[in-house]
Amino acid sequence: xxxxxxxxxxxxxxxxxxxxxxxxxxxxxxxxxxxxxxxxxxxxxxxxxxxxxxxxxxxxxxxxxxxxxxxxxxxxxxxxxxxxxxxxxxxxxxxxxxxxxxxxxxxxxxxxxxxxxxxxxxxxxxxxxxxxxxxxxxxxxxxxxxxxxxxxxxxxxxxxxxxxxxxxxxxxxxxxxxxxxxxxxxxxxxxxxxxxxxxxxxxxxxxxxxxxxxxxxxxxxxxxxxxxxxxxxxxxxxxxxxxxxxxxxxxxxxxxxxxxxxxxxxxxxxxxxxxxxxxxxxxxxxxxxxxxxxxxxxxxxxxxxxxxxxxxxxxxxxxxxxxxxxxxxxxxxxxxxxxxxxxxxxxxxxxxxxxxxxxxxxxxxxxxxxxxxxxxxxxxxxxxxxxxxxxxxxxxxxxxxxxxxxxxxxxxxxxxxxxxxxxxxxxxxxxxxxxxxxxxxxxxxxxxxxxxxxxxxxxxxxxxxxxxxxxxxxxxxxxxxxxxxxxxxxxxxxxxxxxxxxxxxxxxxxxxxxxxxxxxxxxxxxxxxxxxxxxxxxxxxxxxxxxxxxxxxxxxxxxxxxxxxxxxxxxxxxxxxxxxxxxxxxxxxxxxxxxxxxxxxxxxxxxxxxxxxxxxxxxxxxxxxxxxxxxxxxxxxxxxxxxxxxxxx
Numbered sequence: 001x002x003x004x005x006x007x008x009x010x011x012x013x014x015x016x017x018x019x020x021x022x023x024x025x026x027x028x029x030x031x032x033x034x035x036x037x038x039x040x041x042x043x044x045x046x047x048x049x050x051x052x053x054x055x056x057x058x059x060x061x062x063x064x065x066x067x068x069x070x071x072x073x074x075x076x077x078x079x080x081x082x083x084x085x086x087x088x089x090x091x092x093x094x095x096x097x098x099x100x101x102x103x104x105x106x107x108x109x110x111x112x113x114x115x116x117x118x119x120x121x122x123x124x125x126x127x128x129x130x131x132x133x134x135x136x137x138x139x140x141x142x143x144x145x146x147x148x149x150x151x152x153x154x155x156x157x158x159x160x161x162x163x164x165x166x167x168x169x170x171x172x173x174x175x176x177x178x179x180x181x182x183x184x185x186x187x188x189x190x191x192x193x194x195x196x197x198x199x200x201x202x203x204x205x206x207x208x209x210x211x212x213x214x215x216x217x218x219x220x221x222x223x224x225x226x227x228x229x230x231x232x233x234x235x236x237x238x239x240x241x242x243x244x245x246x247x248x249x250x251x252x253x254x255x256x257x258x259x260x261x262x263x264x265x266x267x268x269x270x271x272x273x274x275x276x277x278x279x280x281x282x283x284x285x286x287x288x289x290x291x292x293x294x295x296x297x298x299x300x301x302x303x304x305x306x307x308x309x310x311x312x313x314x315x316x317x318x319x320x321x322x323x324x325x326x327x328x329x330x331x332x333x334x335x336x337x338x339x340x341x342x343x344x345x346x347x348x349x350x351x352x353x354x355x356x357x358x359x360x361x362x363x364x365x366x367x368x369x370x371x372x373x374x375x376x377x378x379x380x381x382x383x384x385x386x387x388x389x390x391x392x393x394x395x396x397x398x399x400x401x402x403x404x405x406x407x408x409x410x411x412x413x414x415x416x417x418x419x420x421x422x423x424x425x426x427x428x429x430x431x432x433x434x435x436x437x438x439x440x441x442x443x444x445x446x447x448x449x450x451x452x453x454x455x456x457x458x459x460x461x462x463x464x465x466x467x468x469x470x471x472x473x474x475x476x477x478x479x480x481x482x483x484x485x486x487x488x489x490x491x492x493x494x495x496x497x498x499x500x501x502x503x504x505x506x507x508x509x510x511x512x513x514x515x516x517x518x519x520x521x522x523x524x525x526x527x528x529x530x531x532x533x534x535x536x537x538x539x540x541x542x543x544x545x546x547x548x549x550x551x552x553x554x555x556x557x558x559x560x561x562x563x564x565x566x567x568x569x570x571x572x573x574x575x576x577x578x579x580x581x582x583x584x585x586x587x588x589x590x591x592x593x594x595x596x597x598x599x600x601x602x603x604x605x606x607x608x609x610x611x612x613x614x615x616x617x618x619x620x621x622x623x624x625x626x627x628x629x630x631x632x633x634x635x636x637x638x639x640x641x642x643x644x645x646x647x648x649x
Contacts, residue, residue: 002083002102006092007068008511010083013090014067016054023074038074039063039291040321053473055514057530061290061321062283064530066514073291076205076246078232080105105231107175111166112201112209112232115181118165119153119199119212129157133198136217140260141340146267153199155214159191180211180230194225200259202227202277203243210238211277213259226277237284238277242292245272251294254327254351255281256335257301257309264336268344270351273299281313290320297354299327301334307364314357326360327351358392362400366407377408381415389422397423429636468498472529475512478502484547497525545570546580549589557596558620563589597621598634605643612639 017033020026026033026049037047037058046060057064063073072082080102084094123133133154137147146152155162163182176182182190197214204210211227227233241262245253248271256262256275265273272293276285289296298313300306310326317324327350332338339347355363362384369380384404388397397419405412471477487500501520505512517526552569553561566589567574581589597619604615616627631639 002080007083007516008513010086010090010092011054011067011513013092014054014086015051016056016067016070017049017051019067019086019089020049020056020070037061037063039287041294042321053514055530061287062319062527062531063287064527066530069514069526069530078204078206101231104175104178107171108179108230108232109208109210111171111175111179111181112211114166114169115162115179115212116151116153116199116201116209118162119155119194119201120151121153122156122161123147123152123154123198127156129196130154132217136198140336141264142267146263149266150263151201151209152263153201155192155194155197155199157196159195162192162194163190178231180228180233193227197225200263202233202238202240204232204238205243205246207243208232211235235278236282237288239285239288240275240277241266242274242288245274246292248272251292252297252351253289253293253295254297254299254335255289255313256299257306258334261299261335264339265347268339268347270344270348280309281316283316286316286320290317290322293322295323295325296320297325297327297351299329299335302329303333306334310360311364314361317357324357325354326357327354328360358387358396358400361387361391371408377410381408381410381418385415385419385422386426388419389426468495468502468529471502472512472514475502475506478506478512482506484544484551494525494528497521498529501525545572545577549577549581550592553589553593553596557593557600558618560593560620594630595634598631601627601631601639602635602642605639615639 017026020033020035024035024038024047026035027045029048031050031052033049033051034045035047035049036042036045037060039058040061040063042060047056047058047063049056055064055066056070065073067086068079068082071077071086072079075082075085077085087094123130123137137152142152163176166176166181176190181193183193184190194212194214197216200213200215201209202211202213211230211233213227214225216223226235229235240259244266250272252272254265254270254273256265256273258275262273262275274289276282296317298310300310300313314324314326327335329335329338329350332341335347338350365383365387366380369376371377371380381404384400388400392400398416401412401415401419404410404415467481471481482503485499487496487503498517498521501517502512504510504520505516510516514526514530517529521529549566549570552566556565563574563577567577570577572580578588581587581592587595601615601619604610604618608615610618612628613624616624619627621627621630628638631642635642
């Protein structure tokens with residue numbers, strides 16, 4: 001790890017406005033600087049630089065961070081390389097001598113390259129198991145050029161062969177343990193994580209081998225084994241084959257489900273095929289793809305799991321600037337099978353005629369209803385109209401209303417009238433959300449205490465988030481907050497992680513900044529803090545009475561505490577407490593209790609299989625019908641509908 005002191009000094013020597021200004025034309029806007037985001041296409045500036053926190057944030061694509069993050073993203077390099085580049089710019093010596101982690105990272109990258117060469121050599125050896133491995137790749141339709149291009153190989157049955165090979169090359173035990181290539185048996189014997197498997201190396205954007213994926217030659221279990229997280233591999237922000245795709249003249253990317261689909265497409269001449277590393281697409285991977293693609297075609301398997309993955313990916317791309325289409329694969333379960341059956345040209349024709357996200361959603365919805373039955377037909381139209389109202393423009397609404405009329409034998413006039421009402425309701429909902437966001441922005445200057453709003457924010461400004469932003473801007477508040485607020489009082493894990501990191505910085509005497517917090521939090525959490533810093537404005541004053549009241553409510557909300565008992569715990573009169581709550585949270589204490597209950601219920605609905613009756617009882621509602629009524633009042637949907645949406649995502 002690069003020393004905190006070095007990062008602090010580097011940050012002090014780097015003017016982020018000057019740094020970003022070398023890539024982006026910035027215009028001063030009061031205390032801020034704005035311009036067109038360099039990480040996605042836009043015509044209206046949504047990218048801002050904040051000199052007071054030495055950070056940047058884009059409200060369009062969500063990119064954010066400090067000077068190191070910007071340098072890393074704009075140059076597509078890793079963290080250490082970004083630090084070195086900034087150090088060179090600032091006239092500072094590179095942090096190489098004391099950077100043990102950096103040296104270890106470099107050794108792991110070199111080791112991975114040696115391991116890949118070993119696997120490739122094993123594939124081309126003359127032994128019988130190598131012949132079987134070559135036969136497997138041939139059955140999958142791969143030629144020698146593709147095998148060599150992707151560095152495909154074979155891990156032999158001897159689980160210690162790679163270990164001995166790398167020891168002979170001079171790697172020590174610490175380096176081998178950190179590589180993710182080996183495991184230890186209960187007896188302490190070291191063996192390779194991969195054995196008797198065909199091997200696929202995983203590259204980063206600079207062409208370094210950072211991990212491996214291994215598949216058995218038959219259908220035995222586990223079918224796939226992948227490298228664990230290491231110093232050089234973070235699957236949540238790694239996209240397979242992106243180092244090849246980014247060099248393509250085409251900006252139409254094809255997002256597949258697995259390595260084999262990607263490799264088959266590249267062999268067929270589709271050089272922008274990529275797939276997510278890990279079990280599912282992540283927001284970080286979406287952001288990374290969006291830096292290079294103008295259009296993304298989702299090409300997942302045609303089975304139910306593939307369709308659910310498509311829906312989830314559509315949601316992740318919803319706020320991305322790229323156009324998104326969904327590929328339907330007739331007569332095959334995946335792209336690899338289709339290409340083998342019908343050839344590359346027919347597959348390319350499928351890509352050219354791809355349907356949009358709306359087509360996919362409506363088709364998926366239609367499959368759930370029997371249109372021969374009047375009740376189901378009417379329900380289908382209702383659901384489809386609501387979808388069109390939220391996710392389409394007037395031109396699309398006109399076209400799809402005609403299609404619905406043909407499908408259901410209901411007049412287009414009736415559908416358009418229903419659609420007009422749905423559009424009006426959707427518009428009102430959006431305006432409420434916008435007003436709520438404006439309220440949050442306005443309340444930034446008045447916020448005084450934290451509370452845990454959780455997912456959906458329950459109609460209240462997230463004081464917990466704004467408090468973190470305030471502490472970043474004014475670290476002197478940390479001591480005051482820590483005396484009144486425990487980390488476990490944060491409901492959102494990411495916010496809790498950021499708060500704990502700030503406390504650790506204070507304990508270790510480290511300056512609290514985006515740069516130093518990087519050592520304590522994940523990249524995702526750091527990006528979230530950048531977003532909060534971008535929104536957090538003005539000073540913060542903490543009202544101890546409200547803090548005490550919230551702590552008391554958090555511990556007793558299921559018992560429906562009365563205003564008198566809450567006021568007593570807070571040490572103020574009931575009238576004064578109500579006034580403080582309205583000033584701080586824009587609600588009364590008893591309303592906060594209800595919203596706190598609803599938040600707890602949402603978490604139980606999303607994360608457990610408990611019935612609505614059970615959840616109503618556990619969250620302190622008198623009965624399930626009252627619970628459902630209150631839930632719908634705050635969330636505009638029933639508890640069952642909320643659970644269905646969460647499960648679909």
